[in-house]
Amino acid sequence: MLFKNHGSDIVLTSRIRLARNIDGVPFPQKLNQDEANKVIKDVADSVLNSNSAIAHEFRLIKLRELKPLERLSMVEKHLISMDIVNEYQRGAVLLNREENVSIMINEEDHIRLQVIYPGFKVKDAYDYANKLDDLIEEKVQYAYDAKLGYLTSCPTNVGTGIRASVMLHLPALTLTKNINNVFNTVVQVGMTMRGIYGEGSNAMGNIYQISNQVTLGLTEDEIINNLIAVTKKIIDQEIKTREMLFEKQAAEIEDDIYRSLGLLKYSRMLSTQECLNLMSKVRLGIEMGIIKDIDVKKLNDLLVNVQPATLQLIEGRDLDTKERDIIRAKIVRETLR
Amino acid sequence: MLCQNCNQREANVHITKIINGVKQELHLCEECARENNEFNIDIMNPFNFASPMSFQNILEGFFEMMGSPYQIPEPVTCPVCHQSFDDFKRTGKMGCANCYRTFNAEITPIIKRVHGNIQHTGKVPKRTGGILKIKRDIERLKEELRVAVMNEEYEKAAKLRDQIKELESKLDK
Numbered sequence: 001m002l003f004k005n006h007g008s009d010i011v012l013t014s015r016i017r018l019a020r021n022i023d024g025v026p027f028p029q030k031l032n033q034d035e036a037n038k039v040i041k042d043v044a045d046s047v048l049n050s051n052s053a054i055a056h057e058f059r060l061i062k063l064r065e066l067k068p069l070e071r072l073s074m075v076e077k078h079l080i081s082m083d084i085v086n087e088y089q090r091g092a093v094l095l096n097r098e099e100n101v102s103i104m105i106n107e108e109d110h111i112r113l114q115v116i117y118p119g120f121k122v123k124d125a126y127d128y129a130n131k132l133d134d135l136i137e138e139k140v141q142y143a144y145d146a147k148l149g150y151l152t153s154c155p156t157n158v159g160t161g162i163r164a165s166v167m168l169h170l171p172a173l174t175l176t177k178n179i180n181n182v183f184n185t186v187v188q189v190g191m192t193m194r195g196i197y198g199e200g201s202n203a204m205g206n207i208y209q210i211s212n213q214v215t216l217g218l219t220e221d222e223i224i225n226n227l228i229a230v231t232k233k234i235i236d237q238e239i240k241t242r243e244m245l246f247e248k249q250a251a252e253i254e255d256d257i258y259r260s261l262g263l264l265k266y267s268r269m270l271s272t273q274e275c276l277n278l279m280s281k282v283r284l285g286i287e288m289g290i291i292k293d294i295d296v297k298k299l300n301d302l303l304v305n306v307q308p309a310t311l312q313l314i315e316g317r318d319l320d321t322k323e324r325d326i327i328r329a330k331i332v333r334e335t336l337r
Numbered sequence: 338m339l340c341q342n343c344n345q346r347e348a349n350v351h352i353t354k355i356i357n358g359v360k361q362e363l364h365l366c367e368e369c370a371r372e373n374n375e376f377n378i379d380i381m382n383p384f385n386f387a388s389p390m391s392f393q394n395i396l397e398g399f400f401e402m403m404g405s406p407y408q409i410p411e412p413v414t415c416p417v418c419h420q421s422f423d424d425f426k427r428t429g430k431m432g433c434a435n436c437y438r439t440f441n442a443e444i445t446p447i448i449k450r451v452h453g454n455i456q457h458t459g460k461v462p463k464r465t466g467g468i469l470k471i472k473r474d475i476e477r478l479k480e481e482l483r484v485a486v487m488n489e490e491y492e493k494a495a496k497l498r499d500q501i502k503e504l505e506s507k508l509d510k
Contacts, residue, residue, distance in 0.1 A: 026418040026433040108430070134463060142462050143434035146469055148448070149457030151434040155448050156392055158437075160459035190453075217454025 009287040010235050011120035012167040012207065012300065015078075016129040019152045019161035020111040020136070021143040027153040028090060028106040036090035036106050043105045046139035047094055047132075054135060057096040058103075063088035069318075072309030078116060083107055101128070103136075108153045109161075111136065118300070120231070122164055122224050130220075149216060159216025164227045167196060168234060171206040171284050172241035179208075182234055190214045191230060197276055205276030205303075210234070242288065257285035261294075264332050269325040275306050275332060298335050305331055340366035393429040399447055400426060415439040468508065475504050 021027060025039060044060045063071055063084065071088060074080045079099060084091040084107040094103040104112040113132055117125040143151040149159040157163075173179045186193045193210045195203025210231060212223045246253055260281035264270075270278075283299050285291035304310055306328050312319050315327050340348040346366035353362050414421045420432030422440050431437060437444060449455050478501050485494040 021434060023434060024417075027431060029428075029430060030418050030420070030432050130460075133460075137462050137464055141464070144462050144469070145434075145437060145457075146473075147456060148437060149459060150462075151431075151437055153430045154392060155431065155444060156451055158448065159452065159454075159457045162459075214452050214454075216448065216452035216457055219459045223459075 009296065010169050010238055011231065012169060012303075013078075013116050013118055014120060014122040014125050015114065015116045015163075015165045015167070016122070016125040017112060017114045017163040017165075018129055018133055019109040019157045019163075020113065020133070020140075020150060021152060022110045023141040023143045025110065028087070028108065028110060029153070031090060031106070033090060039110050040092045040105050042140060043103065043111055043136065044092070044094060046136045047103065050135055050138065052135050054132065057098075058094045058101075059097075061093050061095055063091040063093065069309050069313050073307075073313050076307035076310050077304050079114075080104055081107060081112075084112075101132070103132070109157070111140075120166065120228075122166065122228055122231075126162075126164065126220065126224055156213075157215050160218070160220050160223065162215055162220055162223055163211050164224050165209050165211030166227065166231050168208050168210065168231070168238075169206060169280065169283055169287070170208055170234070170238050171280050172245055173234075173238050174203070174206045175245070176241055178237070178241060182237065186210055186230060186234075189226065189230060191227065197272075204273050206280040207276075207303075242284075246288070254285075254290055257281050257288075257290055261285065261291065261336075265336050266333070267329045269322075270306075270329040270332060271325055272306065272308070272328070275328055276303075279303070294336065302332060302335055305335075338364055340364065340369050342366070342369035391429070393427075396426065396429055396447070399450055413439065471504050471507055475501055475508075478504070 022039060022042065025031075025035070028036065028039070031039065040060075040062070047058050048055055048060065063080075066074075066088075071080070071085045074093070075082055075085055077099065079095060079102045080091075080093050081104065084093075084104050087106070090106045092105045094105070095101070100116045102114050104114070113129055113136070115125045115129040115132070117128075145151055150161040152158050152161055170179060170182075173182055183193050190213050191210055192213045193208055196207045196209050197204040210227065212227055215223070218226075260278040264275070264278050264282060279299055279302060282291060282294065283296065286294055286296050286299070305314060308324060311324055311327055311331065314331065319327060338348045340346050341364050343366060346368065348364035348366055350365045350367060350370035351362070352365070352370075353360065412421050412423065415432055415436045416439065417435040418432035420436055422443055425431060425436070425440065425444075431440075431444075445455055478497050482494055482497040482501065485491075485497060
């Protein structure tokens, strides 16, 4: 048996995002500072001053009170978006203790509620998001239309306001160039796919995000079930491709995986790109049961900690590119030791 | 057809370039096309993440397709946030929830194109949904009241009036 745990290894995280707005208040880009503050206060109250047990898990962070590096590190952790960082004067976020649930206030919409679960747990993530949504709605009157559903700043989000997504590790499909077919197929069924790291056609680390595109005319369950069905198919393809590759070139693959581990363990300088690509190979080794003594959680932590802003925060000072490469190698070495 | 560059492999990338009305055709194989940077486009990679496509780009396309019938003769602005439909065309963003009502005629075909649908079937917010239901009930009862008064059914009309009052008091809470 080549794979110890079908699926949940290939899916790094499952994510649900709900877009909501307050009735009678113009969308965030139209608000002045006082009006934006009022929105922050109302939304924060609905969670922090609720009778729910959930209330104690959250704290309010005003983005203008953070250092620039702290804001960027939150983006690297996928807790907030670059859009809200660009408008940080008016933005805030309610963050839970575990740092897997965030409620962005005054991003493109008044409320962007997001739940991230590790592994392939889209439904669980939605259940939690749904509860939190109900809690906020107890005190906040949502902008809602019987015909168009939840009204959002951008018409691409109206209706359910939901964006359900999974983050997938697809090294075999990438290596065999079948990823292009996956991309085309996903688009045909109303979903979208993009590389998580890097810009341009250069998807670093073989990690991709798949999410629904259509938000109106389908129920939340239908949207989530579609995503799950498509994801399962892609996982099957990835596993089949891995098995095929391994059948033909077991020695070469094993060699490549262990060489990558060696480089990660002993390098003194690592660029983001090299680091992510080597980590993908080690992850593949763990997922295929070839490497047994490294917890995949270490790689998940590294995925965040080797990013530029988070890395500089860990080190406690601004670093130039060369210094970052040196510190990155050090962090990786120490984590994998 | 053989590749015009290497004359060895089958040409399977065909590029037509028109500059100042002068048409130039190129037939290349994949390898040579990849090396041909002249066009500065990622020919071989449909999976280009940095594609500059955004909702605004697509919007522009829609407006071009829909042509003049959808152009508003005079600048209408939303009474709540004072945004005009031109502002939406420029930014791709609505100013407030009421914009969806103000520009209903213009935005509906766009929503239909984006989602293939214009009827929400998903979650209904508990509280807001309740208010919507009450509002709809009031509208229905008012219509019944109008009919009752017209038919001189005053007893029925009085009952309806009480019902409407009761529902309206719920809305004020």
